[in-house]
Amino acid sequence: MSSEKPPFLVLSPALQTYAWGKRGSQSEACSLKASADPDFVIDANQTYAELWMGTHKKGPSVIRHPQPLAGTLLSDWLKMNQWALGEVVATEFGGELPFLFKVLSVNQALSIQAHPDKTRAGELHSRAPDKYPDANHKPEMVIALREFEGMCGFRPFSEIQSWVVAVPELQQVLGDKVTEAVATLGEDASPEDQLSVLRLAFSSLMSADPVAVRGQLEALVKRVRAISSSSLSREEQLVCQLDQLYPGDVGCFCLFFLNVVPLSRGGSLFLPANEPHCYLSGDVVECMACSDNVVRAGLTPKFKDKDTLCDMLTYTSSTPDRFRVAPQKDKQSEFSEIYDPPIPEFAVARVSVPAGAGDFSLPPLQGPSILLVVEGEASLSAGELSYDARRGVVLFVSAQTEVKFSPVDRDQQILMYRAYCQLQS
Ligand SMILES: [Zn+2]
Structure with a gap:
């Protein structure tokens, strides 16, 4: 039954309102959230800094669809559905989603910082858990949606x-x-x-x-x-x-x-x-x-x-x-370029489908992925499940799942980003 092993889940991501974020709808993080969530009301005076797509406890994503799972935390669902991570990733990363995917909208500078490697992260965490809440390392990669400076x-x-x-x-x-x-x-x-x-x-x-x-x-x-x-x-x-x-x-x-x-x-x-x-x-x-x-x-x-x-x-x-990370052509998908940093936890594919391209699909991956639609609209399907994918929609895609897309307006291009973990190529 597809409802027991859903090929994908539609997520409601968490929006963080830190003071350094952009205001109201000028924030891409906020604009994406509002585009896909009819219940979300933009406060023009609020600063919206980060959209979190994943399982981190400070901003866990909530399942919106399919309906029987609506309201469940992705993190809770994954605990009971380890198959969705794929066997290799589930074993390697202790049954957890190994990455956190975000959109950042920076209006004013964030702190100058560095992140410890795994050994030091463990030491800092055991010495001062209030200041260093995790024992894990935190390599990070950014890809610009618009002009960016760092x-x-x-x-x-x-x-x-x-x-x-x-x-x-x-x-x-x-x-x-x-x-x-x-x-x-x-x-x-x-x-x-x-x-x-x-x-x-x-x-x-x-x-x-x-x-x-x-x-x-x-x-x-x-x-x-x-x-x-x-x-x-x-x-x-x-x-x-x-x-x-x-x-x-x-x-x-x-x-x-x-x-x-x-x-x-x-x-x-x-x-x-x-x-x-x-x-x-x-x-x-x-x-x-x-x-x-x-x-x-x-x-x-x-x-x-x-x-x-x-x-x-x-x-x-x-x-x-x-x-700098130079994107590589994806051999499995003609519209994808892959940003693959030298760490095992994640890579990101930029999927850019030109107008007039017609139906296309994203290949099944060994591990889990999170897909964010930035531009365009398509009806998507995997197994028996389908959904209207448009700007701001965020999907968790289970391991070994092919996702098919049929663009709604063939004159419109589609842009998506897909974060994923794959331990063998
Ligand atoms: Zn950083």
Whole structure:
């Protein structure tokens, strides 16, 4: 009976209203939720930050369809229906959905952060479970839905050096000795020497006297504001913007150390453990291992664990290309491109079906997947179950299930994102 082993479930995702989110329907997270849920009323004054599609207990998705299961948490249903994860994934990940899929709508910068690897996550969790609620690691990947800007990884050393030389207020915060160590390191220095000077400089910034940081930041912003805005670098514009949001916060100086990266639609970044990053603005889908472990360094009123952060970072310095994920053609599906980061928990397929393409299907996968419809409308079916898929609809697709689509309007294109776990190709 299909109702006993449904090939897919339609989900109602959880919407998180953090203060950094975009307001009302400007938020893609909110707009997607409202498009698929006739009962949802948009509050134009509310900030809507994240749409959560998965089983995490801070925002679990609820089943909407098929009707007999409506109102059940996906997490509860999966406990009783391990077959839906596929045998290999269920065994490997202890019977849990291994990833959390999200839409983020960022209006103002999130904290500068890094996520611990598995070993350190376990240590932090056992030492301070209130601050580190999970023992798991949290690699994450973003794919831009619209224009997006973020910071990730340390810049090439020569760029950091140039900024230190060019910004006297940063020199004041770092002190003479550290400034000299950065400024005088030659191009022929060994990677080990570069790494240790970078570690010294960043740790000095993080442990600098907050009163001095605030004073120098005020001086920097005042100096930059006096320059004609058309001749400002992106970094100088950004330091003024960030100082308005987080006055006196040491995170404002971090942008001279970290790569500032714009993404256009379809552009992607993968953030492995122990790499500093920060989302500045824009709308993305994000997929991560199911965890909530964040070590924060700046741009936040929350707890900053600077010692842990400075200790855990890799201090690898490079262009942001190291973090980009180039989508690969999906051999099984002509309309899909796959973003497959080097971790087992998840990959994401971007399914872009041009107008006039006619009926198509998505192949069965070894493990579970979550599908989000961003654009277009199609009637979809799998086994005996069917549903009207349109913008904002979120599906959990059981392992080994082929999903067939028949577009409603053949002149309209369809765009979907599918997060999944597959341990063998
Ligand atoms: Zn993060």
